[in-house]
Amino acid sequence: MSAPILNATGLVKHFATPAGDLPVLGGVDLAVGAGESVSIRGESGSGKTTLLYCLAGLETVNGGQLAWDGQPVMTLTPSARAPLRARLLGFVFQSYYLTPELDALENVLLARRLAGRIRPEDETRARDLLGRVGLGQRLRHVPGKLSGGEAQRVAVARALLNRPRLLLADEPTGNLDERTAEEVIALLLRLCAEENTALVLVTHHAGFASRTARALRLERGRLGLVGPV
Amino acid sequence: MPWPVYLAFKHLFPTGRRAAGASARRVLLLAVSISTVIFVGMLVVLWQNGALGRLHAYKYTGLGSMLGHLGLVWVWLTLAAAFVALIFRLTPFFNAMSIMGIVLGVTVLITVQSVMNGFSHEYEKVFILAQGNLDIWAKEPIRNPREVVSLIKQVPGVKLAEPVTFGQVMLIYQDNPLVPKVRSFDMNSPDAARNPLAQSVGLGRFEDLDDKSVLLGRGIYSQLGSPPLGSKVDIYTPLMVARMKKDDVLMPKELEVAGVFETGWTGVDDTTIAVTLRTMQDLYGFNDEAHTIEVRLDNDDLAHTRALAEIIQQKLQPLNDERVAAGGPDAKMSVYTWEEMNKDQLQILFVEKTVMFYIMIVIVVVAAFCILCSLATSVVRKTREVGVLGVLGAQPPQVAAIFCLQGLFIGVVGTVVGIGLSLILLYYRQDIVEAFVDQRQLIEFYKFYSFPVQYRLTDFEEILGFTFFISTLAGALPAWWAARLKPADCLRYE
Numbered sequence: 001m002s003a004p005i006l007n008a009t010g011l012v013k014h015f016a017t018p019a020g021d022l023p024v025l026g027g028v029d030l031a032v033g034a035g036e037s038v039s040i041r042g043e044s045g046s047g048k049t050t051l052l053y054c055l056a057g058l059e060t061v062n063g064g065q066l067a068w069d070g071q072p073v074m075t076l077t078p079s080a081r082a083p084l085r086a087r088l089l090g091f092v093f094q095s096y097y098l099t100p101e102l103d104a105l106e107n108v109l110l111a112r113r114l115a116g117r118i119r120p121e122d123e124t125r126a127r128d129l130l131g132r133v134g135l136g137q138r139l140r141h142v143p144g145k146l147s148g149g150e151a152q153r154v155a156v157a158r159a160l161l162n163r164p165r166l167l168l169a170d171e172p173t174g175n176l177d178e179r180t181a182e183e184v185i186a187l188l189l190r191l192c193a194e195e196n197t198a199l200v201l202v203t204h205h206a207g208f209a210s211r212t213a214r215a216l217r218l219e220r221g222r223l224g225l226v227g228p229v
Numbered sequence: 230m231p232w233p234v235y236l237a238f239k240h241l242f243p244t245g246r247r248a249a250g251a252s253a254r255r256v257l258l259l260a261v262s263i264s265t266v267i268f269v270g271m272l273v274v275l276w277q278n279g280a281l282g283r284l285h286a287y288k289y290t291g292l293g294s295m296l297g298h299l300g301l302v303w304v305w306l307t308l309a310a311a312f313v314a315l316i317f318r319l320t321p322f323f324n325a326m327s328i329m330g331i332v333l334g335v336t337v338l339i340t341v342q343s344v345m346n347g348f349s350h351e352y353e354k355v356f357i358l359a360q361g362n363l364d365i366w367a368k369e370p371i372r373n374p375r376e377v378v379s380l381i382k383q384v385p386g387v388k389l390a391e392p393v394t395f396g397q398v399m400l401i402y403q404d405n406p407l408v409p410k411v412r413s414f415d416m417n418s419p420d421a422a423r424n425p426l427a428q429s430v431g432l433g434r435f436e437d438l439d440d441k442s443v444l445l446g447r448g449i450y451s452q453l454g455s456p457p458l459g460s461k462v463d464i465y466t467p468l469m470v471a472r473m474k475k476d477d478v479l480m481p482k483e484l485e486v487a488g489v490f491e492t493g494w495t496g497v498d499d500t501t502i503a504v505t506l507r508t509m510q511d512l513y514g515f516n517d518e519a520h521t522i523e524v525r526l527d528n529d530d531l532a533h534t535r536a537l538a539e540i541i542q543q544k545l546q547p548l549n550d551e552r553v554a555a556g557g558p559d560a561k562m563s564v565y566t567w568e569e570m571n572k573d574q575l576q577i578l579f580v581e582k583t584v585m586f587y588i589m590i591v592i593v594v595v596a597a598f599c600i601l602c603s604l605a606t607s608v609v610r611k612t613r614e615v616g617v618l619g620v621l622g623a624q625p626p627q628v629a630a631i632f633c634l635q636g637l638f639i640g641v642v643g644t645v646v647g648i649g650l651s652l653i654l655l656y657y658r659q660d661i662v663e664a665f666v667d668q669r670q671l672i673e674f675y676k677f678y679s680f681p682v683q684y685r686l687t688d689f690e691e692i693l694g695f696t697f698f699i700s701t702l703a704g705a706l707p708a709w710w711a712a713r714l715k716p717a718d719c720l721r722y723e
Contacts, residue, residue: 049721058620058717079624086622093720097617099236101243113232114621142244 003070005088005165005198006032006055012063013047013054024050026221027064030200032166037189037199039209041226042218048202051218052170055200056089057081069165086115090159090197092188094171096151098143104130104154105139111161122161129157133187149180156188166198173205185211233627237634240607241642242319256318260311267310268303280663298660305653312646323603324639330596331643332650335696338589339651342688344658345582347681352574355494356567358425359501361389361523362534363541363566368559370394370518377522377548377562378418384544386537388527389420392519394509399465400502401481402453409449410501411464413509413519414438424525426490426503433458433488440507442487448499450489460486466512482512522562531568538564593696597703600639604632604707615711616719629708633701640700644693655682 013025024047032038042048053059057066057073066073068088073081090111098107108126112118130136133153135146143151152172159167169188173181185208192199201212209215215226275281317325371377374392381390394413399406414421416438421427427435430444438444443462445453456462463481484504491498504512506519526537542564552560568575608615618628654661658680 053717053720056620058715058720082619082622082624085620091617091620093617095613097613097720099239099614099617101239103244106239106244110232111621113235114618114623140244 003067004031004033005036005069006030006200007067007070008055008064009066010064011051011054011061011066013050013059013061023221025054025061028054028218028221028223030055030216030223032198032200034165035193035196035198036214037192037201037212038214038216039201039203039212040216040218040223041203041206041209046218047221048218049170051223052168052200052202056091056168057085083115086111087162088165090162090164090167092152092155092159092167092169092172094174096143096148096155096175098151098154098158100143103140103142104135104146107143107154108158108161111158115162126157126161129160129191130154132191133157147180148176149184152176152180152184153187156184156191160191160195160197163195164197166200167192169199169201169203171202171204173203173208181205181208232623233630234634237631237638240631240635241324241638243321252318256314257311259314260307263310263314264303264306268299268306271302272299305657309650316642316646323606324635327596327600327603327639328643328646330599331593331640331696331700332647334589334593334596335644335647335692336651336654337592338586338692339648339688340654341585341589342582342692343651343655343682343684344680345578345585346683346685346688349575349578349582350683351494351681352571352578353567355496356571357525357529358492358494359497360567360570362526362529363524363538363564364570365522365524365541365545365562365564366520367562369556370515370520371522371562372516372518372552372556372560374517374519374522375415375418377545380544380548381522381524381541384537384541386526386528386533387524387541389423389523389525391415391418391420391424391523392506392521393523394506394513394515394518394520396466396509396513398502398512400449400453400462401465402456402460402462405453407449407452409446411509411512412501412503413506414503415506415519417506426492426497426501429492430488430490433486435488435490437487438503438505439487440505440511441485442504443484443508444488444490444503445486446498446501447489447491448495449502450486452499456486458486458488462486464512468512468514482508484508531566534566534568538566590695593699596643597699600636600700600703601706603639604635604704605710607635608632608707608711611711612714612719612722615714616716616722619714619716619719625712628714629712632708632711633704636704637697637701640697643700644696648689658682 008028008030011025011028014021014023028051040048050059054061068084071084099110102110105126108130109118109122112122127139130139133156135150135153138146138150146154172188173184176184189211203209216223217226316328365377378390378392381387392415396411397408398411399408414424414427422435461483463483465481510518526534545562549561615628662680
């Protein structure tokens with residue numbers, strides 16, 4: 001049995017404040033297998049985004065272990081972690097975070113450009129991904145000319161360009177209307193399945209959460225199972 | 230290309246900002262409007278200070294010619310305005326303003342430095358024209374100057390050498406007195422006719438100069454009322470005045486006008502007359518003596534001049550030893566370059582140029598602060614984008630490089646445009662100056678007929694190097710801020 005793509009054990013995180021330490025995560029255990037989809041729900045302020053950033057190695061944790069595809073991450077320096085993260089993980093954010101000076105194709109290719117030189121097959125893949133998200137005719141449009149849903153599709157394509165083993169999505173439908181959100185979630189789940197990319201989806205939406213293979217809930221700093229395994 | 234370079238370039242010239250089709254027409258319309266407003270304002274100013282009338286009277290062959298020339302100025306203004314509008318179209322507003330700051334700074338620096346170089350170069354030419362590349366002086370008049378001349382002419386690189394006597398006299402023609410400088414020509418020397426001043430005789434012939442005649446500078450000739458050739462002028466010297474004090478009769482030296490020379494430099498033409506060496510020796514009570522030996526070289530290069538000065542000094546050493554032994558230490562001859570002869574004036578020009586440089590460079594420094602503000606604002610606006618770059622695998626030094634490189638690109642674009650603008654301004658400098666200043670005032674004060682300019686590679690290197698450095702440095706503080714941002718904090722930034 002292969003190692004989980006993501007294996008977090010006993011993650012502890014608190015923020016230092018003038019009033020004392022603010023506990024956020026009190027020992028989170030999470031293992032995600034290859035191609036598996038997992039959703040995490042919780043109330044506002046429960047620490048979902050913090051958990052996601054800890055799983056991505058963007059936040060330092062105060063305790064616990066984390067491994068990506070079997071490789072321990074906590075012992076790596078931030079500069080050593082960054083290229084590993086770029087190779088293994090993909091991200092989709094609530095606010096898309098596209099570079100406004102670049103058009104759709106250039107935004108998607110940015111993920112590859114940061115990893116090294118762009119090869120012809122990278123551009124072919126970028127065009128293919130944008131076609132699969134329904135933006136094959138909008139390659140040269142800058143984010144300012146795209147709707148919210150379209151911008152989020154570009155972000156999904158960018159996240160998948162490097163064939164990540166795991167995609168982390170933080171409220172990807174938070175800024176979208178119901179219908180567009182439905183389209184984006186369906187797209188996300190479909191593409192991750194096609195690419196055999198594991199998915200960790202942070203969402204408020206119960207309906208979206210139930211469409212993943214496993215639904216978890218973050219309460220009082222710990223993860224509990226809500227939906228099917 | 231490395232991705233920080235790519236992103237820095239894209240921040241400066243984002244995708245999607247292009248001037249084509251309708252936007253190109255808008256750019257052109259804006260340019261025409263701006264240039265027309267400036268052109269009309271310029272015409273009003275020129276009309277009010279009388280320049281239009283002056284230009285019509287003195288510079289152009291007719292109204293059509295003047296209108297054609299002014300029309301060309303309008304075309305240049307329109308092109309410049311179109312270029313500026315294009316920059317504002319292609320790059321965000323704050324970046325465009327930063328670029329304009331650098332453009333203005335570089336334009337001013339290159340224009341000022343090139344004009345100051347021009348002044349130095351013109352003065353250098355005047356010095357060499359009037360005095361030669363090298364002069365040999367002793368503390369007393371040089372005896373038997375022809376012996377010294379024949380020794381000096383053995384040195385390779387020496388083109389001309391002749392004994393010269395200088396002085397100041399009072400010249401009177403038809404009760405019109407002037408006090409010009411006077412210099413001599415040794416008409417027995419074959420080099421006399423090859424002297425640049427001798428070759429500039431336009432009225433009359435240099436060969437007609439003899440012990441009873443005088444050559445007048447063009448300015449002196451005009452001030453005397455343009456006396457015809459053959460007219461008699463009276464010359465008074467300090468020696469004559471000294472003799473008069475001893476109760477001798479004061480009789481001027483009467484000389485005939487043999488010709489008029491015009492070198493093109495009012496500092497010489499307006500102030501100098503020329504006589505033979507024999508006449509000067511009579512006027513100043515010399516025997517076979519001269520004040521100096523004027524040497525002209527085959528090459529005006531200063532390093533070459535300095536090298537030959539040393540060689541000639543060594544060549545003169547045996548003769549110096551003889552003369553010092555016979556006549557005392559004041560007979561020792563020393564060789565001076567034109568630079569040494571005029572070091573005070575040159576030092577003033579150097580100080581002027583240096584002070585102007587340091588004053589004008591403040592403009593570039595101010596522009597650099599503009600770049601810093603623009604990029605600092607950019608870091609704040611792009612906080613979340615910086616976070617995303619960190620998430621995608623960017624290292625802090627790479628993120629910092631984006632902003633430093635933006636500063637450098639702004640410096641490069643501004644410098645290139647600034648150089649182009651300064652070259653255009655300098656090409657039309659004479660027209661611009663004459664539009665505001667009467668050329669006669671220019672000649673009277675600066676002694677030049679046209680506004681001088683000289684381009685030196687070292688000036689361009691210094692200005693480019695400083696501008697690139699300060700522009701990049703202006704990006705360093707914002708770059709440092711950006712590099713310190715943590716991706717998670719950036720993504721949470723509201």
